[in-house]
Amino acid sequence: MANQSEEKIITFENYYDVMLAHIVRTKLEDNGIPCFISDENTIAANPIYNQAIGGIKLKIFERDLERCRQIMAEEGDMHNLDHIEIDEETNNAVICTYCASTNIGSTDTGKFASILSAVFPFYNNKAWHCFNCQQDFE
Ligand SMILES: [Zn+2]
Incomplete structure (x- = not known):
């Protein structure tokens, strides 16, 4: 077990599209990777604000970064959808x-x-x- 203090949370990727953020989140969770979306409520209330803050942030634990990249590489470039x-x-x-x-x-x-x-x-x-x-x- 990793020490709790080493569990650094980072932003995996940013998305402009709420649907895509959820698709990616579901994909990672299906692979057993804990993750969550930040700023979603702000953006749902005001989609134009989305751009100002650089989109929706998908947060992961830093230790999962390589695994997340591998999973998303298998999916192809989903940013075409974003x-x-x-x-x-x-x-x-x-x-x-x-x-x-x-x-x-x-x-x-x-x-x-x-x-x-x-x-x-x-x-x-x-x-x-x-x-x-x-x-x-x-
Ligand atoms: Zn529509």
Whole structure:
């Protein structure tokens, strides 16, 4: 047993997307690694504040760091899923008008258009798509 005073807690990774933070947390817990999420309540109350504090912090014990990295390496780069879209007109984070998720992709340009057309063959041309509730909105 390690001495209690040696159990240093560190931030494993930061996430902008609450859902992704929970997916990773569940993944680590499934592998027997204790971890917890900080700042979640603050962010749920005000998603724009998310950016100011650098996202949601997933906390682990330092002794588990290598193991956590191995587990996440097996999952591929999940940060592809982690993003916040900024509305160029208002300069605010885009939030789903249906469920308030920040897991939003632009449907008109770049990689999201190709992902969307692959995953959702019938997606329409509205400006934003919510990956949380699958709604499109402007
Ligand atoms: Zn939504």
